[in-house]
Amino acid sequence: MSTIYILWLRQIKRYLRSRSRIIGSLGQPILFLVALGFGFGPIFQKAGQGNYIEFLAPGIIAMSILFTAIFSGVEMIWDRQFGFLKETLVAPVSRLNIMIGRVFGGATASVFQGIIVLVISFIAGFRISSVEFIFLSLIFMILISLLFTALGTAIASMLEDFQGFQLIMSFLVMPLFFLSGALFPLEGLPEAMKIVAAVDPLSYGVDGLRFALTGASHFGVGIDFAVLTIITFLLLVAGSFLFSRIEV
Amino acid sequence: MIQVKNLTKKFGDFTAVDNISFNVEKAEIFGFLGPNGAGKSTTIKMLTTLLHPTSGEIEVNGINPLHHQDKVRESFGIVFQDPSLDEELTAYENMNFHAVLYKVPADVRKTRIEELLNFVELWEKKDEFVKNYSGGMKRRLEIARGFLHHPKIIFLDEPTLGLDPQTRNYMWNYINDLNKKEQTTVFFTTHYMEEADRVADRIAVIDHGKIVASGTPEQLKAQTGKDNLEDAFLELTGRKIREEEASGIDRMRMHSKMWRRRR
Numbered sequence: 144m145s146t147i148y149i150l151w152l153r154q155i156k157r158y159l160r161s162r163s164r165i166i167g168s169l170g171q172p173i174l175f176l177v178a179l180g181f182g183f184g185p186i187f188q189k190a191g192q193g194n195y196i197e198f199l200a201p202g203i204i205a206m207s208i209l210f211t212a213i214f215s216g217v218e219m220i221w222d223r224q225f226g227f228l229k230e231t232l233v234a235p236v237s238r239l240n241i242m243i244g245r246v247f248g249g250a251t252a253s254v255f256q257g258i259i260v261l262v263i264s265f266i267a268g269f270r271i272s273s274v275e276f277i278f279l280s281l282i283f284m285i286l287i288s289l290l291f292t293a294l295g296t297a298i299a300s301m302l303e304d305f306q307g308f309q310l311i312m313s314f315l316v317m318p319l320f321f322l323s324g325a326l327f328p329l330e331g332l333p334e335a336m337k338i339v340a341a342v343d344p345l346s347y348g349v350d351g352l353r354f355a356l357t358g359a360s361h362f363g364v365g366i367d368f369a370v371l372t373i374i375t376f377l378l379l380v381a382g383s384f385l386f387s388r389i390e391v
Numbered sequence: 392m393i394q395v396k397n398l399t400k401k402f403g404d405f406t407a408v409d410n411i412s413f414n415v416e417k418a419e420i421f422g423f424l425g426p427n428g429a430g431k432s433t434t435i436k437m438l439t440t441l442l443h444p445t446s447g448e449i450e451v452n453g454i455n456p457l458h459h460q461d462k463v464r465e466s467f468g469i470v471f472q473d474p475s476l477d478e479e480l481t482a483y484e485n486m487n488f489h490a491v492l493y494k495v496p497a498d499v500r501k502t503r504i505e506e507l508l509n510f511v512e513l514w515e516k517k518d519e520f521v522k523n524y525s526g527g528m529k530r531r532l533e534i535a536r537g538f539l540h541h542p543k544i545i546f547l548d549e550p551t552l553g554l555d556p557q558t559r560n561y562m563w564n565y566i567n568d569l570n571k572k573e574q575t576t577v578f579f580t581t582h583y584m585e586e587a588d589r590v591a592d593r594i595a596v597i598d599h600g601k602i603v604a605s606g607t608p609e610q611l612k613a614q615t616g617k618d619n620l621e622d623a624f625l626e627l628t629g630r631k632i633r634e635e636e637a638s639g640i641d642r643m644r645m646h647s648k649m650w651r652r653r654r
Contacts, residue, residue, distance in 0.1 A: 149491040156480065157480075226471065226475040229471060233439050233467075235464040235494070237461050390442050
């Protein structure tokens with residue numbers, strides 16, 4: 144327990160101390176909200192889909208969680224290069240607990256980031272449909288955060304340096320985001336796109352979050368919850384296996 | 392306490408450690424000497440569960456590190472050759488992190504951290520971020536951290552590199568004390584021969600991944616007919632200057648190439 148706590152605390156401290164990173168990572172969601180939200184708003188309205196900001200905001204929140212979470216997982220490569228990973232790997236505690244502490248820490252930071260973006264989207268004009276569901280939206284933020292921090296950690300366990308990082312951004316993180324239904328409704332898409340969206344775990348995160356915040360859902364909130372929980376669990380198992388095999 | 396039999400480690404075509412065998416007794420101070428790139432750090436990494444051997448057998452504290460990693464890790468402490476601090480944390484936070492991971496009881500944690508930070512004269516700078524420390528200060532912090540818990544075996548990989556004589560002296564006194572009082576087994580590497588001569592009960596000399604000689608410092612001197620350990624060492628390993636040992640990152644690259652090949 145104390146292992147998990149101290150590793151969690153370390154991740155939190157590192158996150159809170161990297162102010163420039165926190166502020167820097169807010170630029171993108173603000174840009175997306177403003178440029179896409181106000182840019183596509185009138186067309187969206189004309190197409191009879193209602194208020195685009197309202198549709199878009201949950202997607203942008205999910206996006207900022209995705210980026211922060213993947214990055215906190217992949218941050219482990221830094222620890223490897225600075226040698227700190229060794230310090231944790233020879234400690235007399237199970238690697239499973241080390242991995243869990245890291246993931247919880249990274250996930251907490253990501254949830255925090257998601258809440259900041261939620262507040263920003265309020266300023267941009269987003270309104271939640273019912274206050275009771277704010278708790279549900281928090282649960283979905285936590286699930287998305289855990290899932291992608293675990294994924295990032297699993298990937299980082301296999302990477303030795305940052306050379307592969309660009310590859311991950313272009314071929315994993317960006318597609319996860321753009322194909323998830325964060326930016327457009329999944330209804331009426333071509334069949335192929337529908338299938339791709341259905342295998343993208345972020346789709347369920349965006350959908351669950353959208354339901355909690357606006358009341359609209361594509362897959363159904365029960366399915367969203369179940370899929371996210373199962374994938375998170377599987378990724379934690381895979382991640383701890385890969386983490387336990389790290390050699391320095 | 393440590394038993395190694397026919398231990399071999401290959402990185403691709405390169406054999407870093409080549410079929411070595413040795414024993415370290417309980418409460419012994421064992422010096423593991425060799426030129427750069429001889430295989431010292433690789434051996435330590437295999438003993439401390441950070442690397443898997445290609446072949447051979449290891450027992451640390453009666454436990455096989457291959458099968459019971461967590462158990463082995465409970466029995467040793469280590470000071471690494473290259474840095475292993477979190478630069479974004481303060482010195483105190485680094486110490487506390489280590490103390491919690493190594494289950495130092497909460498009631499002695501604070502006093503021991505203060506005692507050790509005073510010992511390496513960093514107590515006044517305990518709340519500064521490690522990234523603002525000089526190289527020597529970081530080294531001292533790592534030494535202090537290595538002594539936070541009192542393990543059965545302590546591995547020191549070139550611990551005195553870059554330390555001033557005062558700190559070095561102090562450190563060896565501390566280690567001698569631990570060794571006498573708590574029967575701690577000490578396994579260390581160094582390039583300072585007079586240091587090895589002074590503190591080691593027994594020495595093994597490794598070169599090109601093979602152990603070329605072992606025994607007490609006196610035996611090694613007698614065997615080579617020299618009157619100091621430095622000359623004995625040069626006699627055993629030759630005068631040719633070696634390639635600098637691959638840095639951590641180089642080794643990582645080497646390893647990642649292997650990994651790709653393995654798939």
